[in-house]
Each structure stands twice: as structure tokens, then as C-alpha cells.
Amino acid sequence: MIRLALADDQALFRKGMALLLRDMAGAQVVLECANGEELLACLKSDPADIVLLDLEMPVMDGMETMRRLRLEFPAVKVIVLSSHDEEKFITHLMELGANGYMLKTAEPDEIDTAIRSVAENGYYFSDVVNKVVLHGLVHKQKVKPTFNDIDPLSERELEVLRGICQERTTTEIAERIFVSPRTVDFHRNNLLLKTGARNAAGLVVYAMTKGIYAP
Amino acid sequence: MTTRHIDLAYLERLYKGDRSRIAQWIRLYLEEAPGTFKQLSDRMAMGDSEGLAAAAHDLRPYAHYLGSPRMLELLIAIGQRTRSEGAASADELVKELLALSARADDELRTAIAPNGPAAKPV
Numbered sequence A: 001m002i003r004l005a006l007a008d009d010q011a012l013f014r015k016g017m018a019l020l021l022r023d024m025a026g027a028q029v030v031l032e033c034a035n036g037e038e039l040l041a042c043l044k045s046d047p048a049d050i051v052l053l054d055l056e057m058p059v060m061d062g063m064e065t066m067r068r069l070r071l072e073f074p075a076v077k078v079i080v081l082s083s084h085d086e087e088k089f090i091t092h093l094m095e096l097g098a099n100g101y102m103l104k105t106a107e108p109d110e111i112d113t114a115i116r117s118v119a120e121n122g123y124y125f126s127d128v129v130n131k132v133v134l135h136g137l138v139h140k141q142k143v144k145p146t147f148n149d150i151d152p153l154s155e156r157e158l159e160v161l162r163g164i165c166q167e168r169t170t171t172e173i174a175e176r177i178f179v180s181p182r183t184v185d186f187h188r189n190n191l192l193l194k195t196g197a198r199n200a201a202g203l204v205v206y207a208m209t210k211g212i213y214a215p
Numbered sequence B: 001m002t003t004r005h006i007d008l009a010y011l012e013r014l015y016k017g018d019r020s021r022i023a024q025w026i027r028l029y030l031e032e033a034p035g036t037f038k039q040l041s042d043r044m045a046m047g048d049s050e051g052l053a054a055a056a057h058d059l060r061p062y063a064h065y066l067g068s069p070r071m072l073e074l075l076i077a078i079g080q081r082t083r084s085e086g087a088a089s090a091d092e093l094v095k096e097l098l099a100l101s102a103r104a105d106d107e108l109r110t111a112i113a114p115n116g117p118a119a120k121p122v
Helices: A011-021 A036-045 A062-072 A087-096 A108-121 A127-140 A155-165 A170-177 A181-195 A200-209 B009-014 B019-046 B049-066 B069-085 B087-112
Strands: A002-007 A027-033 A050-053 A077-082 A100-103
Touching (some): A002 A011, A002 A036, A002 A108, A011 A027, A011 A108, A011 B019, A027 A036, A036 A050, A036 A062, A050 A108, A062 A077, A077 A108, A087 A100, A087 A127, A100 A108, A100 A127, A155 A170, A155 A200, A170 A181, B009 B019, B019 B049, B019 B087, B069 B087
Parallel strands (some): A002 A027, A002 A050
């Protein structure tokens, strides 16, 4: 069962989302909070697996909440659900360690897909995030890969990284490259150490910026 | 389910045609939205440009949910106009928005009335 927490100061959005998720198979809304401070306090007694986090909230906004979540609840995954589609917000939140970023106007099916993808693979990149990352690539002219960029990663690590980008589970990656799931986890940890990424979402951003993977 | 000022197609997709949940969302909207629109109108009266632009931004998802392109246009225009020329410059836009919101509320009440389109069983 995926335990979900909603943090949004707008009661209508929060309740409407809870109404939507009420019948989602394998998931349950365990927390509804109006700001980040309330969320952090409640998570101590009511643990959640995934937080759907708004950015603009009184008392403690989504950005500060994201920072605090990474420090105090590193295992909790976060999908930012915002009405801001500006690059500066998306980039900043992904750098802070968000596992996904979606617009509040996303199509209903996408919300379901995002939650399941984050639960199973650790990240979800919506079209809006893909566009921002690609836009950043074009402007920084980093699309063309060089061997020097890729050198720090071994061939095995690159295979695991591509598997992560293709939303494959640890078991699926292990089967494809003929190693055990534990070995895949070992390579995944090395990838996090070598790239400085905080989670699978960060690894995908790394792969895209280095030209290792294109969506 | 298209009416004059709103189109509930998004809500239909959101709640997979479940009339009961669509009606619940509409009731929630009718409870919460007047306060949010009042906040916007208060910011306008206070000449608070940043507050007005932020309130208009907060309302954007609901224009999308209600299927009201004109409401969305007005909210975007209010935000842009307010930030570039100040709150007073958006006076006419805010008036049109409030009038449109009132008409949308009427249509939503009709939709959840006993024989309204959102009240029909699936």
C-alpha cells in the first residue's frame, strides 16, 4: 500500500485531490496538511511514502519543506504539484531532490502514473520537466556527449543508469544485464556517489545532461 | 456536459464520470471559491499588486477544472497587467472575472441540482 500525504494550503485542491485518490488501487491518503510545518510535524507520527507537495504555502513553503524533508525524512519521496511551470522552479526543486514535478492542471491519468512511477522507480518526469531539462541542455550546449564526461562511469554503471532512465525496476535491470539485483543496487549506489545525485530523478537528469540518455 | 460559461469535461475525466464525486467537488468549490475570489477582490481594493497577482495565479487551476477558457484568460491577464502596471490597471478585468465567476457558480448550482447533469447517476 502506497501511503500518500497531501500538503497544499488550498483546501479545495487538497480535498479534491483526496477525493480523486480515494479509489486509487494500492494507495491511501494518510495525511492532509495545509503547510510544510504541519506536514513535517504529522510525518513523525503518521509516516507516508510519497508527499504531493505544493510550492506556495503560508508558514512554510514548498521549497523550505523540500529541504527539510530531505534532511529529516530522506526516505520519503516527493512529487511537487504546482501551478508554476517556470524553469527556475522546476530546476531548483529537482536539485533539492524532488522525485517528480507536475502541474496542477495535469491530466488525471498522469497523476496515477506519476505516483506509481515514483513508488516503483523513484522518479517521474512529466512532459513539462522534460521540456525544461531539454531547454537547459540546448542553452548550455551540453547535448553532444564526450568520452571525458562519461569516463568516470564504468560500462556496467552506464548500463544500470540507462535502465533507470528507462523506468526499469532493479529486478528488470538485473535480468537484462545478467547480474543479481544486489549487484544492480551496488552499481546504483556507486552512480549516486559518482554523480552527486540525490536519487533516481537526479540520476536521470545527470544522464540527460551528459547525453547518456535522451527521452 | 457543456454549458454557457463552464465545461465539466475535465472534472468528468478527473473523476472518471463518477457523478457523486463530481458533485462533491462542485460543492467544495462552491464553499471555497467565494472566499478566494473575495481575497482577490480585497487585494484589488487595497491596491496590493503582488497579492492580486498571486491570488489570480492561485485560481488558475480552478479555471482549468471548470473548463472556462475565458476565466483562465482573465486570470492570466490580471497577473500580467498587475505586475506591469499596478493593481488599479486591472480593475475592469477583475470586474469581468467576478461577474463570470458568479455566472459559473449559478451554472454549477444548476449542475448539482436534483435533476442537473452532475447529479445524474452513472
